[in-house]
Amino acid sequence: MEKIKETGRGWQSGMAKNITFIVTKDCQLACKYCYLVGKNSKERMPWEVAKQAIDYILDHESEMREESVIWDFIGGEPFLEIDLIDRICDYLKTEMFRRNHHWFNSYRFSFSTNGINYHTDKVQRFIQKNHDHLSIGITIDGTERKHDLNRIYKGDGRGSYADVVRNIPLWLEQFPHGGTKVTISSEDLPYIKESVLHLYGLGIHEVNINCVFEDVWKPGDDALFEEQLMQLADAIIDGGYYRDYACSFFSEHLGKPLDCVTQNQNWCGAGKMLAVDAEGNFYPCTRFAQYSLREKKAWIIGNIRDGIDKNKLRPFLLLDRCTQSPQQCIDCEVAEGCAWCQGENYDAADTPTIYQRATAICRMHKARVRANNYYWNKLFRKLELEDAREACEENHPKPNPLNC
Amino acid sequence: MIQYLVILLDDTSVSFCHYGNAKKERRLMPLETLKAGILFGMKENLNIQFVYPAYALPEAYDAVIEGIDHVKIMPAATPEGADVLVMNGWKECESWTAGAGVSCVLRLPKAEWFGQAGRVAALLEKTERLNVVLTDVETFTEDDFKAYERSLAEVANLLEKAYMNGKTPQLNLLTDRMMLEQMNNCGAGDTNITLAPDGKFYVCPAFYQAAGGYAIGSLAEGLEIKNAQLYRLDHAPLCRHCDAYQCRRCIWLNRKATLEVNTPGHEQCVAAHLERNASRQLLLAIRKHGTFLPDKREIREIDYLDPFDVRKEW
Numbered sequence: 001m002e003k004i005k006e007t008g009r010g011w012q013s014g015m016a017k018n019i020t021f022i023v024t025k026d027c028q029l030a031c032k033y034c035y036l037v038g039k040n041s042k043e044r045m046p047w048e049v050a051k052q053a054i055d056y057i058l059d060h061e062s063e064m065r066e067e068s069v070i071w072d073f074i075g076g077e078p079f080l081e082i083d084l085i086d087r088i089c090d091y092l093k094t095e096m097f098r099r100n101h102h103w104f105n106s107y108r109f110s111f112s113t114n115g116i117n118y119h120t121d122k123v124q125r126f127i128q129k130n131h132d133h134l135s136i137g138i139t140i141d142g143t144e145r146k147h148d149l150n151r152i153y154k155g156d157g158r159g160s161y162a163d164v165v166r167n168i169p170l171w172l173e174q175f176p177h178g179g180t181k182v183t184i185s186s187e188d189l190p191y192i193k194e195s196v197l198h199l200y201g202l203g204i205h206e207v208n209i210n211c212v213f214e215d216v217w218k219p220g221d222d223a224l225f226e227e228q229l230m231q232l233a234d235a236i237i238d239g240g241y242y243r244d245y246a247c248s249f250f251s252e253h254l255g256k257p258l259d260c261v262t263q264n265q266n267w268c269g270a271g272k273m274l275a276v277d278a279e280g281n282f283y284p285c286t287r288f289a290q291y292s293l294r295e296k297k298a299w300i301i302g303n304i305r306d307g308i309d310k311n312k313l314r315p316f317l318l319l320d321r322c323t324q325s326p327q328q329c330i331d332c333e334v335a336e337g338c339a340w341c342q343g344e345n346y347d348a349a350d351t352p353t354i355y356q357r358a359t360a361i362c363r364m365h366k367a368r369v370r371a372n373n374y375y376w377n378k379l380f381r382k383l384e385l386e387d388a389r390e391a392c393e394e395n396h397p398k399p400n401p402l403n404c
Numbered sequence: 405m406i407q408y409l410v411i412l413l414d415d416t417s418v419s420f421c422h423y424g425n426a427k428k429e430r431r432l433m434p435l436e437t438l439k440a441g442i443l444f445g446m447k448e449n450l451n452i453q454f455v456y457p458a459y460a461l462p463e464a465y466d467a468v469i470e471g472i473d474h475v476k477i478m479p480a481a482t483p484e485g486a487d488v489l490v491m492n493g494w495k496e497c498e499s500w501t502a503g504a505g506v507s508c509v510l511r512l513p514k515a516e517w518f519g520q521a522g523r524v525a526a527l528l529e530k531t532e533r534l535n536v537v538l539t540d541v542e543t544f545t546e547d548d549f550k551a552y553e554r555s556l557a558e559v560a561n562l563l564e565k566a567y568m569n570g571k572t573p574q575l576n577l578l579t580d581r582m583m584l585e586q587m588n589n590c591g592a593g594d595t596n597i598t599l600a601p602d603g604k605f606y607v608c609p610a611f612y613q614a615a616g617g618y619a620i621g622s623l624a625e626g627l628e629i630k631n632a633q634l635y636r637l638d639h640a641p642l643c644r645h646c647d648a649y650q651c652r653r654c655i656w657l658n659r660k661a662t663l664e665v666n667t668p669g670h671e672q673c674v675a676a677h678l679e680r681n682a683s684r685q686l687l688l689a690i691r692k693h694g695t696f697l698p699d700k701r702e703i704r705e706i707d708y709l710d711p712f713d714v715r716k717e718w
Binding site for chain 2: 299310311312314315317318319320323349350351352353354355356
């Protein structure tokens, strides 16, 4: 039976509260597309702040009724603070058990790392200790030249590919279903096809890709993007990769018009998530912390001492697609699957609001839709000719929930 | 669509709404700015409302102001010629005598309202319309909500008696909702804008006179309301579903509480719903005595005070 590999949905997707510790604003790298404009080596989360944040969160169990929790650690590069993270995780486990909290036995520790420190003793000890509750994604952007185009060391500016790729086998051994997240900026466009195939070649079966939401796109980028995706489609179909590998660019649920009544959900989970920084301030998502914002003030919803100001969360929890969208998006005939980042919307807005949707990726989305249509038309025809279409329909891929 | 232009004649022009005026230094609008503002209003076909400071203006200003149809909003200290008189606290009400057709705004903090709300009865003897504005509604606690509910019931009882005696006083907190069948809110940035002494336009006086505001254009460069849709009801995700039609839906309070101009905070919502529910009881009580507002629908009973809590039912 012919099968098509589905892109993975996150653990307990839609049922888990995502709580992020911004443990450090430091990173070994200075990626050119990084949205973190305020990275620095000074703001590291003190243990006392982490503990107080945990106590506040667990004390307010009745206000966080999600079935599960994802304790997310972000930087900068989170593994630079592995000692702190280990202590936080030990305390979380102890406290969730001691309090008989409903999240005990339904939790994950999640990391998105640049992979450079993955092999170190401290990180490996942490992985051994917590393996069954870990989700770790290593960011590798594709081929060496593509990766090193953006993911460079701060200071000397040399590429980081070699230091990351050496840790991929160990990572895949420990997390065979590990997926990677690839970010596409204007300069990366010529390398999309080779990069995805390269990642497949490294043994990574799930490649989640998105174009940056920032306004970096130049005239002609959409045509280049479309061409790369069509070449990738040919390679995936002709090479049979669709059976065992997934790439989030291609989804059946993409490119249809959307109704403002029945399909009016917000795309982004900001506001349902919670982030805390080294100062002990709470945010609706890490993208609303000051180090993530170019133009706007941080959107602080409270702190570990005074708690969460629920009024500051109301606008997030009331967001819907059409209220924040310009008419061109409401009327768009290929609106389905067009994503947005609430933080980038806020940062790019003409006034300090989260209710003005940024449209910088409009032409890139439309290019993706055209290539996506090509992919599915070609794949389905191939499967029909091979009398495998029915099996394919039964196993058709789900939309990838990759948001940011 | 903009219909009203509020012109602040001075930095110390009286506040007639929720915000407190943080500006204490006099800064009279230059006469040329005033003339240009009036001209703007005439060309845009706007109704002009002048907001006065607590001192007499130079005569030249009076002549310019009288050159256009307008409304005067004046502080209690200088009430001569007011169409709308603003009083801060009960003390300023004591010596007040309204002229015919003068509306009154009573601004006071919750501490002055709770336990003394019945004093509005005396004011309603002197004016046909009284707007009560609580200046610290955003600080309401659960205990304050209970106290507010009690105070509204007390005043509703007084109003019922007045209506039975053939009088028809208007008190924004309780009688507006009885008459309304759609939202009738402050309209800042949507139906009205403000011109300040600096020659710039603002969403409302609070965006100039209180901290943290921003301009939306100027006389010199024109009006430019960015994200203008967010001041409209159809882009207010909570309010467009709400039937507390009398709510001020104060844009400035929205921004202060939630950081968004289109989203009210919990306190504003609950206070408005306590008023709505008290209006419902008042309407039912008056109708027990005979036909009253026969063309108006009943206000339905609801089981929530903050529409945010029932948002998933929409």
